[in-house]
Amino acid sequence: xxxxxxxxxxxxxxxxxxxxxxxxxxxxxxxxxxxxxxxxxxxxxxxxxxxxxxxxxxxxxxxxxxxxxxxxxxxxxxxxxxxxxxxxxxxxxxxxxxxxxxxxxxxxxxxxxxx
Amino acid sequence: xxxxxxxxxxxxxxxxxxxxxxxxxxxxxxxxxxxxxxxxxxxxxxxxxxxxxxxxxxxxxxxxxxxxxxxxxxxxxxxxxxxxxxxxxxxxxxxxxxxxxxxxxxxxxxxx
Numbered sequence: 220x221x222x223x224x225x226x227x228x229x230x231x232x233x234x235x236x237x238x239x240x241x242x243x244x245x246x247x248x249x250x251x252x253x254x255x256x257x258x259x260x261x262x263x264x265x266x267x268x269x270x271x272x273x274x275x276x277x278x279x280x281x282x283x284x285x286x287x288x289x290x291x292x293x294x295x296x297x298x299x300x301x302x303x304x305x306x307x308x309x310x311x312x313x314x315x316x317x318x319x320x321x322x323x324x325x326x327x328x329x330x331x332x333x334x
Numbered sequence: 335x336x337x338x339x340x341x342x343x344x345x346x347x348x349x350x351x352x353x354x355x356x357x358x359x360x361x362x363x364x365x366x367x368x369x370x371x372x373x374x375x376x377x378x379x380x381x382x383x384x385x386x387x388x389x390x391x392x393x394x395x396x397x398x399x400x401x402x403x404x405x406x407x408x409x410x411x412x413x414x415x416x417x418x419x420x421x422x423x424x425x426x427x428x429x430x431x432x433x434x435x436x437x438x439x440x441x442x443x444x445x446x
């Protein structure tokens with residue numbers, strides 16, 4: 220089955236540690252996205268990538284980093300510079316990066332808790 | 335700029351009641367509009383979408399019509415079920431990299 224996988228589902232981190240969230244898709248989509256969701260709020264865009272080896276900052280990129288070395292993978296690193304990292308993180312993909320009619324498809328999410 | 339405003343929840347209904355969740359938007363261009371649903375602890379699933387004015391998106395008994403004159407995309411269902419209990423997000427897509435703008439979500443509780 221085609222889809223987006225995120226791992227792990229739950230992640231705990233101590234303050235001061237970096238942590239990497241995995242996102243893999245087998246939909247052959249060009250574009251991938253990372254969002255952060257806080258309780259009772261909508262989604263905020265962290266980073267996006269329209270094509271392999273290229274990515275752009277979203278609205279709240281500070282304290283986060285990404286890479287896009289393969290079309291199917293878009294890992295997100297939450298660094299110690301992120302002041303309030305506890306949140307639900309969602310990865311998404313869409314067929315192409317430049318078509319506003321394209322749907323974004325979401326993974327199941329990773330809940331990160333800083334202890 | 336671009337933004338989406340949804341009615342605040344939670345919305346509590348009895349089974350078989352009529353549902354309306356209001357969504358209005360502001361856009362600099364001509365956006366596509368989407369409704370997503372999120373069940374507890376899960377990611378977002380596309381419910382329906384519309385890409386031009388007067389289009390009606392529909393799925394699983396839910397409907398929404400793209401109204402450019404009122405900049406609205408209200409979600410409706412004629413008869414809700416307990417299984418429809420979830421959080422519903424309205425979103426618009428606009429710009430040259432398919433950026434999405436999400437509303438804050440509306441929680442729906444359906445009681446038997």
